[in-house]
Amino acid sequence: LSGENRVLTMDTMNPNVKRVEYAVRGPIVQRAVQIERELKMGIKKPFTEVIRANIGDCHAMGQKPITFFRQVLALCSYPDLLEDGKFPEDAKSRARRILQACGGGSLGAYSTSQGIEMIRQDIARYIERRDGGITCDPDNIYLSTGASDAIVTMLKLLVSGEGMSRTGVMISIPQYPLYSATLAELGAVQISYYLDEDNCWSLDISELRRALQEAKKHCSPRALCIINPGNPTGQVQSRQCIEGVIRFAAAEKLFLMADEVYQDNVYADGCKFHSFKKVLFEMGLEYSEKVELASFHSTSKCYMGECGFRGGYMEVVNLDPEVKVQLTKLVSVRLCPPVPGQALLDVVVNPPQPDEPSYDTFIKVSTLAEKANMTQEILNQVPGIKCNPVQGAMYTFPRIHLPPKAILEAKEKEQTPDMFYCMKLLEETGICLVPGSGFGQRDGTYHFRMTILPPKEKLKIVLAKIKEFHQHFMAQYS
Amino acid sequence: LSGENRVLTMDTMNPNVKRVEYAVRGPIVQRAVQIERELKMGIKKPFTEVIRANIGDCHAMGQKPITFFRQVLALCSYPDLLEDGKFPEDAKSRARRILQACGGGSLGAYSTSQGIEMIRQDIARYIERRDGGITCDPDNIYLSTGASDAIVTMLKLLVSGEGMSRTGVMISIPQYPLYSATLAELGAVQISYYLDEDNCWSLDISELRRALQEAKKHCSPRALCIINPGNPTGQVQSRQCIEGVIRFAAAEKLFLMADEVYQDNVYADGCKFHSFKKVLFEMGLEYSEKVELASFHSTSKCYMGECGFRGGYMEVVNLDPEVKVQLTKLVSVRLCPPVPGQALLDVVVNPPQPDEPSYDTFIKVSTLAEKANMTQEILNQVPGIKCNPVQGAMYTFPRIHLPPKAILEAKEKEQTPDMFYCMKLLEETGICLVPGSGFGQRDGTYHFRMTILPPKEKLKIVLAKIKEFHQHFMAQYS
Ligand SMILES: Cc1ncc(COP(=O)(O)O)c(C=O)c1O
Numbered sequence: 004l005s006g007e008n009r010v011l012t013m014d015t016m017n018p019n020v021k022r023v024e025y026a027v028r029g030p031i032v033q034r035a036v037q038i039e040r041e042l043k044m045g046i047k048k049p050f051t052e053v054i055r056a057n058i059g060d061c062h063a064m065g066q067k068p069i070t071f072f073r074q075v076l077a078l079c080s081y082p083d084l085l086e087d088g089k090f091p092e093d094a095k096s097r098a099r100r101i102l103q104a105c106g107g108g109s110l111g112a113y114s115t116s117q118g119i120e121m122i123r124q125d126i127a128r129y130i131e132r133r134d135g136g137i138t139c140d141p142d143n144i145y146l147s148t149g150a151s152d153a154i155v156t157m158l159k160l161l162v163s164g165e166g167m168s169r170t171g172v173m174i175s176i177p178q179y180p181l182y183s184a185t186l187a188e189l190g191a192v193q194i195s196y197y198l199d200e201d202n203c204w205s206l207d208i209s210e211l212r213r214a215l216q217e218a219k220k221h222c223s224p225r226a227l228c229i230i231n232p233g234n235p236t237g238q239v240q241s242r243q244c245i246e247g248v249i250r251f252a253a254a255e256k257l258f259l260m261a262d263e264v265y266q267d268n269v270y271a272d273g274c275k276f277h278s279f280k281k282v283l284f285e286m287g288l289e290y291s292e293k294v295e296l297a298s299f300h301s302t303s304k305c306y307m308g309e310c311g312f313r314g315g316y317m318e319v320v321n322l323d324p325e326v327k328v329q330l331t332k333l334v335s336v337r338l339c340p341p342v343p344g345q346a347l348l349d350v351v352v353n354p355p356q357p358d359e360p361s362y363d364t365f366i367k368v369s370t371l372a373e374k375a376n377m378t379q380e381i382l383n384q385v386p387g388i389k390c391n392p393v394q395g396a397m398y399t400f401p402r403i404h405l406p407p408k409a410i411l412e413a414k415e416k417e418q419t420p421d422m423f424y425c426m427k428l429l430e431e432t433g434i435c436l437v438p439g440s441g442f443g444q445r446d447g448t449y450h451f452r453m454t455i456l457p458p459k460e461k462l463k464i465v466l467a468k469i470k471e472f473h474q475h476f477m478a479q480y481s
Numbered sequence: 482l483s484g485e486n487r488v489l490t491m492d493t494m495n496p497n498v499k500r501v502e503y504a505v506r507g508p509i510v511q512r513a514v515q516i517e518r519e520l521k522m523g524i525k526k527p528f529t530e531v532i533r534a535n536i537g538d539c540h541a542m543g544q545k546p547i548t549f550f551r552q553v554l555a556l557c558s559y560p561d562l563l564e565d566g567k568f569p570e571d572a573k574s575r576a577r578r579i580l581q582a583c584g585g586g587s588l589g590a591y592s593t594s595q596g597i598e599m600i601r602q603d604i605a606r607y608i609e610r611r612d613g614g615i616t617c618d619p620d621n622i623y624l625s626t627g628a629s630d631a632i633v634t635m636l637k638l639l640v641s642g643e644g645m646s647r648t649g650v651m652i653s654i655p656q657y658p659l660y661s662a663t664l665a666e667l668g669a670v671q672i673s674y675y676l677d678e679d680n681c682w683s684l685d686i687s688e689l690r691r692a693l694q695e696a697k698k699h700c701s702p703r704a705l706c707i708i709n710p711g712n713p714t715g716q717v718q719s720r721q722c723i724e725g726v727i728r729f730a731a732a733e734k735l736f737l738m739a740d741e742v743y744q745d746n747v748y749a750d751g752c753k754f755h756s757f758k759k760v761l762f763e764m765g766l767e768y769s770e771k772v773e774l775a776s777f778h779s780t781s782k783c784y785m786g787e788c789g790f791r792g793g794y795m796e797v798v799n800l801d802p803e804v805k806v807q808l809t810k811l812v813s814v815r816l817c818p819p820v821p822g823q824a825l826l827d828v829v830v831n832p833p834q835p836d837e838p839s840y841d842t843f844i845k846v847s848t849l850a851e852k853a854n855m856t857q858e859i860l861n862q863v864p865g866i867k868c869n870p871v872q873g874a875m876y877t878f879p880r881i882h883l884p885p886k887a888i889l890e891a892k893e894k895e896q897t898p899d900m901f902y903c904m905k906l907l908e909e910t911g912i913c914l915v916p917g918s919g920f921g922q923r924d925g926t927y928h929f930r931m932t933i934l935p936p937k938e939k940l941k942i943v944l945a946k947i948k949e950f951h952q953h954f955m956a957q958y959s
C-alpha cells in the first residue's frame with residue numbers, strides 16, 4: 004500500500020500531534036528495548052543487563068508494594084476474601100466501605116465522572132489535615148486517570164483564541180514533557196521560563212516577568228504551571244518563593260497550575276513541602292478569594308509509587324462555577340477514571356491509624372533521602388559533571404560539559420549532543436538515561452536526567468559506571 | 482469573586498469544549514441524583530427508589546462479576562495469595578504469567594504505552610480465533626483506558642485542515658454521544674448519516690452516499706464510524722451490509738472506525754456478529770490491502786460488563802507505518818493505560834479451557850436475550866410507543882409519539898419534548914432514561930434510550946410503569 008493511496012498519512016494527519024515531542028519514552032528507550040532483546044538472543048555486550056534509570060517507576064526498579072494497600076485492593080477485587088480470616092480487620096473495613104460506595108458494590112461499575120463521592124470526601128479531609136485545617140470542599144476534587152489526565156483536562160479548558168489572543172501557558176525549563184507535549188497537541192503557545200541552575204534550580208520571579216513580557220507580544224498568557232518538588236530538577240520551593248509566585252499570578256491574572264505529585268518526596272535538611280493551596284489561603288482574602296488554582300496529585304509517586312493503577316486527582320480553587328459545570332461535562336464524556344485507582348487513592352489518603360491492627364507493619368520509610376545524597380556526592384566527584392542537591396522528587400539533572408569534538412560528531416549524526424552522549428552511555432554500559440534536551444535546557448548547556456530509584460547497591464554501580472564512562476568519553480573527545 | 486475578574490470564564494474558555502454535549506450523564510442524571518438524596522432525607526415521592534436504566538453499567542444493575550476474573554485480579558493485586566491453597570491453579574497460573582510481564586512483577590509499575598506486550602500477543606491470538614484464523618499482529622494492538630480512550634485518540638490523529646479542508650467524520654444518527662462530543666472538542670466536522678428506523682435501524686448505503694455528497698460541499702470527509710452492534714439502537718449489521726460499507730469506504734477513501742464493543746452481545750435469531758476485520762480480509766486483496774481500519778473493544782460490555790476497570794484496546798489495520806510511530810508517540814504522553822484493566826483484558830481473551838479446573842464453574846450465560854424479547858414485546862403493546870427488536874447490545878431506543886400539547890409545554894419550559902417526557906417519567910416513577918435528543922434522531926421524531934440491564938423482575942416492573950406512565954401522559958396531553 005503506497006503512501007499516496009492512504010487516507011491517513013504524515014501529510015494529512017493532525018499537524019499538532021506531529022509537533023508533539025516526548026523524550027521520556029523516546030528513541031533512547033526504544034533502543035534500550037532492542038538491546039534487551041539482543042541480550043536475550045545471546046548477542047555479546049560489555050554489560051549483562053539494561054538498567055532503566057529513565058523513568059520514575061518505583062516498582063519497576065524493585066520497590067515492593069505496601070501490603071496494606073494491596074490487601075484492600077485484593078479484597079475489593081474479590082470480595083469473597085472478606086470472609087477470609089487471614090486479612091486484618093482494618094483492611095477489611097476499608098474494602099467494605101469502598102465497595103459500599105461503588106455501584107452494585109463492585110469495582111466493575113462505572114463511577115460518577117468526577118470520582119466516587121465518598122472518596123472525594125476522604126481526599127478533602129486528607130488535604131485539610133495536610134494544610135493545617137484549611138477547608139477543602141469535596142466538590143472541588145476531580146479524580147483522574149493519573150495526574151496526567153487531570154493536567155491535560157485543565158489545559159484543555161484553558162486553551163482558546165487565535166493569533167495574538169491564543170492562550171499562552173508558562174512552563175518551567177527544564178520541565179516534565181507532558182506539559183510541552185500537551186500544549187503542542189492543543190496548539191497553545193508555550194511560554195518558557197528558566198529555572199536558575201546556579202541557585203539549585205530555584206524559581207526566580209524576575210525570570211517569570213521577563214518571560215511573560217516577551218510572550219505578551221505574540222500571545223495571550225493565561226496560565227502558569229509549577230512543578231514542586233521539581234521534575235526533572237529535584238528542587239523544593241521555599242515558602243517565600245511560592246508567595247512570590249502567587250503574587251505574580253494575582254497581579255498578572257494567571258491561572259495557577261501546581262503539579263504537586265512529589266509532595267511526599269522531600270529529603271533535604273531544611274526543605275519542607277508547602278502546598279500552593281495552603282500558602283494561598285494564608286496570604287489572606289486578597290489572594291485566597293482571587294487566585295484561581297488547580298493542584299494535582301497522584302498515587303504514582305511518594306512512598307507508594309503505584310504508577311500502574313493510574314490513580315490521581317486535582318483540587319480546583321476559585322474556579323468559576325459555570326466553568327466547573329463545563330469541566331464536569333467534559334470529564335463525563337470519558338465516563339470515569341479507573342475505579343481500582345480510585346480505591347487505591349482512598350487508602351492512600353486514609354492509611355492505618357495507631358489504634359488499628361495494620362498500623363505497626365505499615366511502613367512508609369523510604370531510602371530515597373540516602374540515595375539522593377549518594378547520587379549528588381558521587382556525580383560531583385566527576386570533573387565535567389555538576390549536580391545540584393536532590394532536595395525532593397526522584398531525579399537528578401546534572402549538567403555535563405561536552406567537548407567541542409563530541410558536539411561536532413553529534414551534529415554529524417543529527418543528534419543533540421546530550422542524546423549522542425546518552426546513546427553512547429547506553430551502548431557501552433546498558434544504563435538508560437534521558438537527555439536533557441527532552442526536558443529543555445538553556446542553549447549551549449547539556450544535561451541528563453537520571454532517577455535515583457535503583458536499589459542502593461545497584462545505584463552505586465550505576466554511578467560508578469557513569470563516572471568511568473564520562474572520564475573515558477572526555478578523554479576520547481578532547 | 483465576580484466573573485470579570487477571573488482568568489477562566491465562559492467567555493475565555495475553550496469554545497470547542499463549550500460546544501460538547503453529553504446527554505448520558507446530563508441534566509436528567511443530575512436530577513436523578515438529587516431525587517435520590519431527597520428520598521434519603523425522607524421526602525415523600527410516588528416511588529421508593531430511582532431505577533437507573535440510563536447507562537450500560539451491568540454491575541451497577543446487579544450483575545455479579547465473574548469469579549475467575551476477580552480471582553486473577555486479587556492474586557495480581559496481592560501476590561501473597563499465590564501461596565493460598567484456596568485459589569484454583571488456573572487462576573494462579575494466569576496471575577503469575579501477568580505479573581511476570583509487569584515491570585518489577587507488580588501491577589504498580591507503568592507498562593509500555595502501547596500496553597503489555599504479552600497481553601497484546603494474547604489479544605492477537607484471541608482475534609485470530611474470533612476471525613477464523615485471519616492473522617493479527619500484536620504490534621497492531623493498542624491497549625487503552627476503556628474503548629473511549631482509543632476512539633478519542635484515533636479521532637485526534639484524523640483531524641486536520643481548516644475551512645473546506647477541515648476533516649469531516651461520518652457518524653450514525655442515532656449515535657453514542659462520545660463521537661459527537663469528541664468531534665466537537667476537536668473542532669472536526671460531524672457528518673450525520675441516519676439509520677433506517679423502519680428497517681430495524683439498518684444502515685443504508687444510499688444514505689451514506691447522500692450524507693457524504695452533502696458534506697463534501699463544506700468539509701473534507703475522511704473517516705466513517707460504525708457502531709455494531711448498535712448503541713443506542715440495538716441493531717446487528719448483516720454481513721452484506723458490512724461489505725457494502727467497506728466497498729463504500731474504499732471507493733470514497735474513508736478511514737473506517739468500527740466500534741465493536743458489543744461484539745459478544747448478540748441475541749436475535751438469525752443475527753450474528755461479523756467483525757469488520759474479518760469481512761475486510763475475506764473480500765480479497767483489493768480491499769484487505771487497501772482499506773484502513775481501526776476497530777475497538779472493551780471489557781465494559783459483553784458478558785463480563787467490567788466497566789470500572791477501564792480495560793480496552795484497538796486493532797489498527799493498514800495504518801501508515803509513519804503514522805503508527807506518531808500514534809505510539811501520542812499515547813506515550815499519558816504514559817500507559819491502567820494496568821489492572823490490562824490484566825483483566827488478558828483473562829477475558831484467555832478464559833479457562835476445558836482441561837482447566839475453573840472451566841466448569843466459568844459461566845458466560847446471560848439473561849439479556851430473554852430481557853431483550855420481553856422489552857420489545859411489552860413496549861410494543863403500548864399505543865404510541867414503537868420499538869424495533871433488540872438484536873444486540875443492551876439498549877432499546879423506542880419511538881414515542883408525543884401530542885402537540887406536550888410539545889408546546891416542553892417548548893415553554895425550554896426543553897426538548899423528549900427531555901420533557903423523560904423528566905416527567907423520572908419525577909413520577911423514579912425511572913431514569915435518556916431522551917433520544919441526546920443521541921440524535923430525525924427532526925420531529927422522539928425517542929428514549931433504555932437499558933435492558935435491570936434484573937428480570939425489576940425490568941418487568943419498569944416496563945409496566947413506563948406503560949402506565951405513557952398512557953397517563955397521553956391522556957393528559959391530548
Ligand atoms: C511532574 C509530574 N507530573 C505528573 C506526572 C504524571 O503522573 P501520573 O499520570 O502517573 O499520575 C509525572 C510522572 O512522572 C510527573 O513527574
Ligand SMILES: Cc1ncc(COP(=O)(O)O)c(C=O)c1O
Binds near residue numbers: 630708712740779
Ligand atoms: C458504542 C460504545 N462505544 C464505546 C463505549 C465506551 O466504553 P468503555 O470506554 O467503557 O470501554 C461505549 C460505552 O457505553 C459504547 O456504548
